[in-house]
Amino acid sequence: MIKIGHIGLGRMGLFHAENISQMNDAELFALCDLDEEKLAKEAKRLNVKKTYTDFDEMIKDDEIDAITITSPSHLHTEQISKALKAGKHVFSEKPLGTTVEQCKLAEKAVEENPDQVFMLGFMRRFDKSYQYAKKAIEAGKIGKVYMVRSYSQDPTAKIEGAIAFGPHSGGEFLDMCVHDIDLMRWFIGSEPKKVWAIGGCYAYPEFADWNDGDNVSALMKFENDAMGFLFAGRTAPHGYNVETEIMGTEGIIRIGSVPQKNLVEILDSTGIRKEISQDFIERFSDSFKDEMKEFISCVKEGRKPEITVYDGTAVSEIAYKCKESFESGELVEL
Template sequence: MKNRKVKVGIVGLGRLGYRHAENMAFRVPHCELLAVCSVVEEEVKEAQEKWGIPYGYTDYDKMLENRELEAIFIASPSRFHCEQIEKALEAGFHVFSEKPLGLYLEEVEKVEKAVSRHSDKVFMLGFMRRYDPSYAEVKRRIDSGEIGEPVLIRCYGLDPAGKLDSFLRFARDNYSGGLFLDMAIHDLDLARWYLQAEAEEVWAIGGSYAYREFAELGDAETGAAMVRFAGNRIGIFVAGRNCVHGYHIETEIIGTKGTLRIGTVPERNHVMLFNEKGAIKKCFEGFLERFEQAYLKEAEEFITCILENRKPSVSVRDGVESTRLGYACKESFETGRLVRIKS
């Protein structure tokens, strides 16, 4: 293992895919980024020239024919994940896929079967918050009994208003899956992870307020969901795309003996400006900045699992159940009804 490198090909070179590719090219030990793939030819050429990547593709199937590769890293739009996961597994590769696992229950359950058929391969899903130091520390404290039995989780996930135009272009191409599957999916996964319980009922509401375009797309600019988990545990989730002060992620877990809270103020650093407007702190501008270390750590874990022939803690089942809950939120929002979740 000392000198061995896992040869990886990545599909998707958008904002997040570009960051993953750069990490694997330069920052992830024992990893060699050997191939890049995107339907945008200019993105492929730029990555190859800038980083010296030997293979470039605009056709995903062609990349899968490259037998020098050992693993495929999927950072394409959400609606392509399931098909690309299955193809990569069938072609004999280890697979990492960004969240969500998929946009529909039928397809994620099909992918789960494919992962089971290829149990000799490492499959990992990109719920990167589990690898963020603060979120990982909260998990350790919950498991140690520090707050007793966790009974309620409250999550805010608010994207910066400055990114709205680019997201609307993404949504119009039917790539996102909507507010609950695209954005809130991280919080839904955290709730399952922290509470160690599956969802049973959900009621979701939302609307388009400053940006009516979301209503035209059948989506919400801002939405909220209340979820009853097994054991009568409670989940409260708020997601929005019009946060004027920046990228705001906040999580609180209330237990029978105490409370844990993460990210109450989304401060970029410890610098504070005092002027005629008061005391001012800069906020994070986006998810890539806030979770920079988490994205790196999850990629490192994927490569290490391949080298050590072990499975990551984030499983395909986590993807299936989080999608099941996200889809139930979407259904409740669209119908205005309480949705009971079938196990």
């Protein structure tokens, strides 16, 4: 059994903790959070042996094999570095860091601890539909990929949480668009060389206080001349909506073009409708579980995951160039 120490009991953190607690080859051994009341409650509910309010104390525990990090984004790189140096394997939620400088420090920590497994939580790569698309692209089924279009929309119902997180999120391009950027790099197999980003505060002017928007977009030119377009919004009235289109010279792949939670159609007095997921946890529930299974497998088998610390840095660099273009209104070269 791989014994795991887990930090962070927010919505995302609790979801990861629950997933780990249900695994056959891993044990949720310790929890860490500043909220002592919540910590005690969740440790009892999930049958966790140890609790900590100090991350530095938790990573001293010799019984712990691996650390999973779902703390606030600006703490990720420091905790990644400390845990690796303490001899622990590390899984961290995205983003890798809230500045490129932080990401470089994480790279250094991973390089200095080559015997430890490090994995970053780009869970969309573990979605069955995205994996199917990736294999189809590699098999040449749509020819040469020349365009990837990716939409990510959060529901208006979750806007208060987005506003509360706004001051330390790093902005919408880093907070939301890292998944879209990662998928573009993954599908296209190249890095962007130019980006132009626009957007604004169309419904919630609060985001302007952090040089951010509630709806933003970016157009990218990649080194192999492929195009990328992303849109991220926080004001979808209908629910959580993620869709991706990959265009090739011989075909097109669309994923989630009609956002629906299942294949059910409801016929009633309002007409015919399909229900959709209301948040990312519901939409990518299986993907989150599968990425954690992959992390545990890498630890047990002594191998490194496909997603590396350098993917985290690359995506963060691109996201900040998008933000730079958004703020300046100018085309930015990478």
